Amino acid sequence: MRTTVAVVGGGYGGIAVAKELDAFTDVVLIEARDTFVHNVAALRGLTDSQWTDRLFLPYDRLLTRGTVIRDRAVRVEAGSVTLRSGTRIEAGHIVLATGSAYPFPAKADTEDSATAKSRYHHTRRALARAGRILLLGAGPVGLELAGEIKAAWPGKSVTIVDPGPEIVSGGYSDAFRAELRRQLDAMDIRVILGTRLREQPPSAAGEARTFTATLQSGERLTADLWFRCFGGSPDTGYLAGDLTTARRPDGRLTVTPDLRLAGQQRVFALGDITAIEEPKQAGTAVAHAPVIAANIRTLLDGGGPLTAYQPGPPGIVLPLGPHGGATYAPNWRDQVDPATAAHIGQQARERGDTLLALGILGAELTSQLKGEHLNVGEYAALLNAT
Numbered sequence: 001m002r003t004t005v006a007v008v009g010g011g012y013g014g015i016a017v018a019k020e021l022d023a024f025t026d027v028v029l030i031e032a033r034d035t036f037v038h039n040v041a042a043l044r045g046l047t048d049s050q051w052t053d054r055l056f057l058p059y060d061r062l063l064t065r066g067t068v069i070r071d072r073a074v075r076v077e078a079g080s081v082t083l084r085s086g087t088r089i090e091a092g093h094i095v096l097a098t099g100s101a102y103p104f105p106a107k108a109d110t111e112d113s114a115t116a117k118s119r120y121h122h123t124r125r126a127l128a129r130a131g132r133i134l135l136l137g138a139g140p141v142g143l144e145l146a147g148e149i150k151a152a153w154p155g156k157s158v159t160i161v162d163p164g165p166e167i168v169s170g171g172y173s174d175a176f177r178a179e180l181r182r183q184l185d186a187m188d189i190r191v192i193l194g195t196r197l198r199e200q201p202p203s204a205a206g207e208a209r210t211f212t213a214t215l216q217s218g219e220r221l222t223a224d225l226w227f228r229c230f231g232g233s234p235d236t237g238y239l240a241g242d243l244t245t246a247r248r249p250d251g252r253l254t255v256t257p258d259l260r261l262a263g264q265q266r267v268f269a270l271g272d273i274t275a276i277e278e279p280k281q282a283g284t285a286v287a288h289a290p291v292i293a294a295n296i297r298t299l300l301d302g303g304g305p306l307t308a309y310q311p312g313p314p315g316i317v318l319p320l321g322p323h324g325g326a327t328y329a330p331n332w333r334d335q336v337d338p339a340t341a342a343h344i345g346q347q348a349r350e351r352g353d354t355l356l357a358l359g360i361l362g363a364e365l366t367s368q369l370k371g372e373h374l375n376v377g378e379y380a381a382l383l384n385a386t
Contacts, residue, residue, distance in 0.1 A: 002026045003092035003300055006081045008073045008238075010036060012379075013270040013285030014097030015062055019382060020293035025300055027066030028089055030073055030081060035059065035113045036383055039106065040282055041374035043145045044322075045120055046105040047127070047152040052120050054376050056113040061384035072111075073098070077241040078267055093266045093296050096253070097285065098235040100272035103228045104206065106141045126208035130224035131156060134201070134213070137229030138162035138191060139169065140281075140318050143180060145229060147320025150187045158189045159221060160229075163196040171314035175358045176328040183324050183363065192219075201226050234273040243267060248275055257308035259292050266299065268292045277311040287312075319371035320363075327366045330359030 003025050007018045010031030018029045035056040045055040059068045069089075075082040076096065081089045101107065105123060108116035127133070133149055135142045138160050146158045160167075167177055167184075184191055195217040203209035205228050212222045234251040246253045246261040252275040254262045259274070261267045270292055271285030288309060295306045312331070319325035344365065345356065355362050361369070380386075 004028060004090065005093045005095065005296060006030060006089050006091035007095045007097055008076060008081060009097035009099055009235075010059060010068070011039075011097060011099045011271065011285065012282045013099075013289045014095070015059075015382060016286055016289035017095050017097065017270070017293050018063060018066060020290065021296060022063045022066045024297055027063060028091070029059070029063065029066060029068045030071060030083065030089070031059065031068065032070065032072035032084075032111045033113070034070060034111065036062075036379070037108055037113075037116070038374075038376055038379050039102075039108075040370075041376055042106055042108070043141070043148045044374060046124055046145075047148045049121065049124065051374075052117055052124075055108075055120075056117065057380055057383045057385040059383065062382075073238050075240045076238050076243060078243060078264055093299065094268070095292055095296075096236070096261075096267065096269040096273060097271060098238070098273060099285070100232045100234045102141075102232040103230075105145070105227065106229070123206045126206060126225060128153070129208050132223045132225075133158045134221060134223035134226040135160045135229050136162070136197070136226065137231075138164065138167040138193065139230060140316065142229035143167060143184070144319060144325075145227060146184070146189045147187065147324055150189060151321030151323070154187075159223070160189065160191045161196065161215065161221075162191075162193055162230075165194055167191060167193070168316070168318070172316065172328045173330075173358065173360070175355070176326060176360050179326045179355060179360055179362065180318065180320070183320055183326070187320065187324070192217075195219075232272070236273050250275075258295050258306040259288055259309050260295075268295070276309065281316065317366060317370045319366055319374075322371050323367050324363045325366040325371055326355075326363065327361035327369060328359065329361060 005021055005025050005027050007014050007029045010029055018027050021027050035058050038055045045052045071083040071085050073081050074084050110116050142160050149158055195215045198214045202211050208225050210224045212220055214220050236247055236251050253269045253273050255269050255274050255276055259268050270288035291307050291309045298304050315329045317327045
């Protein structure tokens with residue numbers, strides 16, 4: 001008798017797990033949104049109208065045997081998922097893949113794709129009229145949004161403010177940050193660190209309305225529009241019963257090396273909601289997915305040693321528009337075949353590129369890896385979407 005595996009959440013990790021298990025058991029993918037949202041490309045979907053529709057990919061061809069249910073999980077216990085509609089799904093295994101919320105435009109804040117597209121188009125029109133843009137947060141989202149704005153409208157004034165002492169905090173090298181700062185300076189993007197606004201802007205984020213804000217340092221900044229580029233929060237409020245003991249005060253979940261919730265045998269979690277590593281990116285969820293799929297298959301086959309997830313070193317591909325940005329990949333040679341590594345090294349030598357020796361890929365390689373295409377083709381293929 002086949003076992004039902006309920007995958008709660010249809011983001012990057014959720015669709016990957018569901019796809020891998022589809023041929024082996026009865027998969028039920030539960031997702032409140034009517035389409036998959038390719039958040040990796042969301043910021044370009046804001047600045048470039050030709051990209052907006054590409055963010056939203058249908059689920060209807062993802063699974064051959066399994067089922068995609070458009071609904072929201074409101075209560076998850078060991079062995080069952082209760083939906084907003086009142087439906088209760090009994091499951092032998094559960095995968096929690098609900099991800100995190102994040103301020104618009106990095107993530108759409110509605111379950112309906114038509115409404116989300118309308119908001120991206122509306123905000124783009126407001127952005128096009130604004131001459132001075134203020135971005136709060138100098139992490140990956142703030143930098144990437146700044147790059148997309150300047151790529152679309154080079155003449156706009158873009159300022160980034162962050163209370164931290166450095167851009168892109170985390171386990172990255174100073175050389176990586178220096179390369180990003182060099183490119184930001186070349187794009188005439190101003191970065192102000194070590195201070196914050198004394199009070200919230202009077203307008204809503206993304207609303208075209210001129211205002212003047214005062215920094216704690218005393219400097220006054222005038223902007224026509226602003227965005228918040230920080231403040232992600234994990235979506236785990238649906239946990240109930242014994243599962244709640246795995247939730248930490250920050251909302252993330254404690255998991256074992258094999259990605260099961262602490263104290264649970266058949267409940268797994270992946271991506272943003274786990275406390276296993278930082279930083280949280282789409283690639284983290286995708287890396288978790290095959291480990292969970294393999295472990296569920298082991299359990300379905302009668303048990304045996306489970307695979308432990310091995311976190312890799314900090315790494316990030318950070319575009320600044322289609323043709324700029326930098327990649328921090330200290331172990332990049334281990335991730336490509338020798339011929340490719342030799343080719344990349346030769347290209348770097350011909351350009352006089354000294355970054356590669358520091359584990360940093362510059363603008364050209366970052367563009368090839370992500371900036372030009374933003375991996376949209378990869379996910380369209382995974383979803384069998386045209």
